[in-house]
Amino acid sequence: MTNLLLEWIIKTLVILLILVTAVAYVTLMERKVMAWIQMRVGPNRVGLGKFKLWGLMQPLADGLKMIFKEDIIPLQANQWLYVLAPAISLVPALMTFIVIPYGSEITLFGRTIELHVTRLNVGLLYVLALTSVGVYGIVLAGWSSNNKYSLMGGLRSSAQMISYELALGLSIVSVVLYSGSLDLVEIVDAQRGFHGLAWNIFHYPLLILVFVIFYIASLAETNRTPFDLPEADSELVAGYHTEYSSMKFVMFQMAEYLNLITASSIATTLFFGGWNGPSVGRLPFLGPVYFTIKVLALIFLAMWIRYTVPRFRYDQLMRFGWKFLLPASIVNIIISSTVILFTR
Amino acid sequence: MVNYVPVLIILIIAIGMAAIIIILSRFAAKNRPTREKLMPYECGVEPVGTARERQSVKFYLVAMVFLLFDIEAVFLVPWAAVFRGVVQSGPYQHLRYVFYGEMMVFMVVLFVGLVYVWRKGILEWNR
Amino acid sequence: MGQEKLLFIIFAVIAIASALNILLQRNPLYSALSLIGTLVALSALYVTVRAEFIAAVQIVVYAGAIMVLFVFVIMLLNAPGNQLQLERQKGLRYLAIPFAGLMIAEMFYVVLSIRLSTLPPVPAANAEQAVGTTWSIGTSLFTDYLLPFEVTSVLILMAVVGAMVLARREGE
Numbered sequence: 001m002t003n004l005l006l007e008w009i010i011k012t013l014v015i016l017l018i019l020v021t022a023v024a025y026v027t028l029m030e031r032k033v034m035a036w037i038q039m040r041v042g043p044n045r046v047g048l049g050k051f052k053l054w055g056l057m058q059p060l061a062d063g064l065k066m067i068f069k070e071d072i073i074p075l076q077a078n079q080w081l082y083v084l085a086p087a088i089s090l091v092p093a094l095m096t097f098i099v100i101p102y103g104s105e106i107t108l109f110g111r112t113i114e115l116h117v118t119r120l121n122v123g124l125l126y127v128l129a130l131t132s133v134g135v136y137g138i139v140l141a142g143w144s145s146n147n148k149y150s151l152m153g154g155l156r157s158s159a160q161m162i163s164y165e166l167a168l169g170l171s172i173v174s175v176v177l178y179s180g181s182l183d184l185v186e187i188v189d190a191q192r193g194f195h196g197l198a199w200n201i202f203h204y205p206l207l208i209l210v211f212v213i214f215y216i217a218s219l220a221e222t223n224r225t226p227f228d229l230p231e232a233d234s235e236l237v238a239g240y241h242t243e244y245s246s247m248k249f250v251m252f253q254m255a256e257y258l259n260l261i262t263a264s265s266i267a268t269t270l271f272f273g274g275w276n277g278p279s280v281g282r283l284p285f286l287g288p289v290y291f292t293i294k295v296l297a298l299i300f301l302a303m304w305i306r307y308t309v310p311r312f313r314y315d316q317l318m319r320f321g322w323k324f325l326l327p328a329s330i331v332n333i334i335i336s337s338t339v340i341l342f343t344r
Numbered sequence: 345m346v347n348y349v350p351v352l353i354i355l356i357i358a359i360g361m362a363a364i365i366i367i368l369s370r371f372a373a374k375n376r377p378t379r380e381k382l383m384p385y386e387c388g389v390e391p392v393g394t395a396r397e398r399q400s401v402k403f404y405l406v407a408m409v410f411l412l413f414d415i416e417a418v419f420l421v422p423w424a425a426v427f428r429g430v431v432q433s434g435p436y437q438h439l440r441y442v443f444y445g446e447m448m449v450f451m452v453v454l455f456v457g458l459v460y461v462w463r464k465g466i467l468e469w470n471r
Numbered sequence: 472m473g474q475e476k477l478l479f480i481i482f483a484v485i486a487i488a489s490a491l492n493i494l495l496q497r498n499p500l501y502s503a504l505s506l507i508g509t510l511v512a513l514s515a516l517y518v519t520v521r522a523e524f525i526a527a528v529q530i531v532v533y534a535g536a537i538m539v540l541f542v543f544v545i546m547l548l549n550a551p552g553n554q555l556q557l558e559r560q561k562g563l564r565y566l567a568i569p570f571a572g573l574m575i576a577e578m579f580y581v582v583l584s585i586r587l588s589t590l591p592p593v594p595a596a597n598a599e600q601a602v603g604t605t606w607s608i609g610t611s612l613f614t615d616y617l618l619p620f621e622v623t624s625v626l627i628l629m630a631v632v633g634a635m636v637l638a639r640r641e642g643e
Binding site: 345348397398399400401403404405407408409410411412414415416418419421422423425426427429430436439442443446447449450453454456457460461464466 | 518519521523524528531532535536537539540543544546547548549605606608609610612613614617620621623624625627628630631632634635638639
């Protein structure tokens with residue numbers, strides 16, 4: 001039992017370490033991608049002492065700077081909630097990564113280690129539950145700041161998030177129809193075979209539409225453009241995080257990028273075969289490599305969309321979520337179940 | 345059940361991380377409050393009115409409709425998880441059309457609800 | 472088995488403490504947050520009896536949808552938190568104590584009259600067919616409990632219509 005406990009703790013710490021580093025470098029990736037799309041170069045000067053590192057230390061510099069920024073709590077703000085809200089945003093964002101499988105099994109030091117922290121029977125529902133809880137961070141941040149813009153931004157942001165959560169959940173139901181299980185490990189295992197290319201997208205082509213719905217819904221869930229009106233600079237100052245400074249602001253940003261990474265990881269697991277790829281059976285360490293490549297590709301797609309497409313107005317956004325995405329995902333479920341029923 | 349212990353582990357570690365970050369900024373950061381810094385931000389002018397005014401009822405309606413469709417989604421999930429198994433093999437295979445039909449009835453009833461909400465104009469935000 | 476008891480006690484204490492906090496808080500928003508804490512503790516208790524699906528659904532629906540509705544309503548109505556309550560009828564306070572005592576006695580009677588041997592055992596770790604798992608809920612929902620399921624859909628439709636009628640009357 002203690003062996004198992006130790007294994008869990010070590011896996012969790014490794015994953016958290018990788019995650020925090022990943023978030024830092026995704027911010028750098030965002031700035032570089034933004035720069036290259038806008039035909040400029042982006043951060044390329046921050047090095048380490050005498051070593052020229054071409055901007056790779058930028059996240060470290062930014063992080064250190066943020067720690068030393070002044071930590072202001074507005075006078076009329078609701079103190080407890082003001083400090084609690086970023087934590088409520090950050091904690092569920094970190095918790096999703098323990099159910100995602102990163103590889104099959106590797107043998108290290110004579111033990112077979114499976115490359116997922118734990119295997120929950122209702123893994124997909126667990127992820128959905130954490131997304132639902134993440135809404136509270138935003139709405140409480142808006143309320144507790146005692147600022148009209150924050151409150152409006154917070155309410156609008158959370159209304160947007162819950163509207164698109166429906167489309168997200170229903171598109172997950174389509175995938176569950178095909179996989180027959182809520183367990184993420186099992187969903188990925190079912191996509192083995194055919195030289196590692198039996199991904200759900202190829203095996204069940206209807207899932208391409210479902211992936212599009214899922215991806216759009218997750219862009220709206222994570223408040224990324226074109227759905228980021230509630231935190232757009234020219235509209236509502238900075239929305240729900242107007243009054244936040246220093247590390248609490250950093251926690252919100254971390255939570256936002258973590259949500260993006262989560263959405264991409266879930267999309268990879270459900271639609272693109274997770275860690276599957278050519279010759280992953282013979283070289284199991286390729287599993288995490290394929291997984292990382294796919295997740296990075298989806299994150300790049302999100303950034304590409306961000307710097308290409310203009311923002312939705314808020315009523316257009318809500319109309320799109322309720323009048324188009326929700327009926328589309330319902331129709332998808334009906335079609336998928338009919339197909340399964342009649343082509344056994 | 346024993347698989348859920350890592351959930352507890354990461355919950356504790358994540359809460360610990362958040363606490364450390366907050367405490368770190370409380371000690372490492374400067375704290376020189378002035379009157380302007382502590383006021384709510386309103387693009388540089390003095391704030392007008394309070395932030396605790398009544399908001400629109402639209403948010404309540406959106407949350408209500410979300411709740412009801414969330415319940416529908418929650419009924420769909422176990423159905424979807426067992427549907428394929430039922431259709432292909434197992435003790436309930438003779439009931440597969442029943443399985444399908446029942447859920448279609450459920451979804452039609454809820455689709456009627458969506459159409460009602462649509463026609464009533466709840467889903468328009470610029471009234 | 473000692474570990475299960477320990478986990479049960481921890482989550483039960485959290486649930487009861489959060490529930491008490493709902494009553495003790497002046498600010499309605501803090502009460503709503505305490506309710507969320509109670510629901511999360513309950514979800515953990517569901518996990519200890521192997522009802523994992525119910526645990527996840529509890530968070531998705533109750534803590535993630537219903538409580539969001541509550542929090543929105545509290546924010547929309549702007550209930551001030553620090554108003555002292557007026558006591559309209561002082562006599563009711565004295566009536567409350569015997570009634571509370573009656574309820575507590577009733578609870579004790581019910582709990583103590585359950586004989587532990589007649590309860591179904593907590594299922595083993597690998598029981599696929601245990602109550603509360605996805606498979607058993609999925610199948611029994613459409614075989615044994617079909618009528619309640621279809622009636623639920625009509626109930627949800629009624630709730631949609633009712634909410635729209637109530638909320639639109641003043642905003643029309």
